[in-house]
Amino acid sequence: MKLTKDQIQLIDESLISKDVIYEDVKLELIDHIASEIELEEESTFEEAFAKSLKKWESLLKQTNSVGWGIIGPKIIVDRYVAEASKIFKSSLFSTLFFSILMTTITIMYPQEYVYTIFKSFLTSVYILSCVAILTTMFFVWKLKSKTVYGYFFLKSSCLLPFNFYMIYTLLNGNYRHYHRGSLFSNFMEWSVTSFFFFISVYLIALAAEHFRIIKKYNLL
Template sequence: MKLTNKQIAIIDQTLIDKGVVYEEIKLELLDHIVTDIELETEESNFEIAFSKAMLKWEKELEEINPLEKIVTPRIVKEKFSKITKNLFKFSLLAVVIFSVLITTITTLKPEEYVYYNLHLFFYSVFSLVCLINIISMYFIWKLKIKTIYGRFFQVYVGYTAFSLYKIYSGLNRLSDLSRHYSYKSIFRNFFEWFFDGFYFFMAIYLVIVAVEHFRVVKKYKLI
């Protein structure tokens, strides 16, 4: 059974009505459902074949937040949750490795200039990452193309404001360094880098998510 453009449009609208509004998820499901229907015999009725195909994907399309105003099918919720878990896994693992490394360096080299240059480099890179996120936020908003990565980015990009505050506070501490510098214990040193580093790696992960959004836009030629 070869589907017409009108029949494909019906499937597409049905997925949207069920809350699958994110392009990469919708297009993937659309491809699977169209394939399932087209594998039916030529004598099959479209409505019957469509119903059978939708029944196959019933679990993934199940609404799991029935009390909320926005329909959220299971497949969307699970995809968003997976990206969220990856955010915290990436940030925690990266910041632990980073904090141990920098703490080791500053313990072996406790001089003021080492402390100053490491922080200055860190806050410079952090500022650049935040700038990239702000620019990405503008283009994601301007394109108005819905992907699950774009939605995730929009939800978590608000942390950029707090990151900018952390950068501002850190640079202020550096400006008074000559009057207030004192060698910190290993634990204080570690946690100082850990708390700033966690938001730094969250910001880096958001850059990765933004890149994924634009990759999806390019892959499916959505512009």
């Protein structure tokens, strides 16, 4: 059977009633459910729709992730947790690589000016990342259309104060544990000072995905 606009609207409203309010997830589900209904040639729309909803029942069931502080349909919670875990792991990996690189350079070249140059560079990119996140927050918040990626970006922007704190400490020299020949203190300094920057980078990537979905489905 070929679905009408009113029938598709009914699917949309049914998903919203189950708290599937994010456009990327909702549109994917509408597409799947509509395709399943259209394959049910011998059933009425109501019968096929009920059958399809039954199939997706487990993913539409309300659940929560205590560790990540989110409650909602399982399909949304699972996607949120997957993205959160991906960002955390990616940030850790990037921080590890960056810290090893910077520790190696500053141990090989222990002159104070080398450290100062890198510190100034890190301060600059922190400032740029903060400006980028604040600007992006405004545009994500301004758009009425919601996606899981946009929600995650806004929710995770609570980490922004850590970036401001890192800028403050780098500018004022309050975070100075660099000692010539000390591998551990050198490594730890670069690790702590770079971790929140890499989280910011991945958060901006999330926002970019949000805008890509908005453009793809013409949701402006």
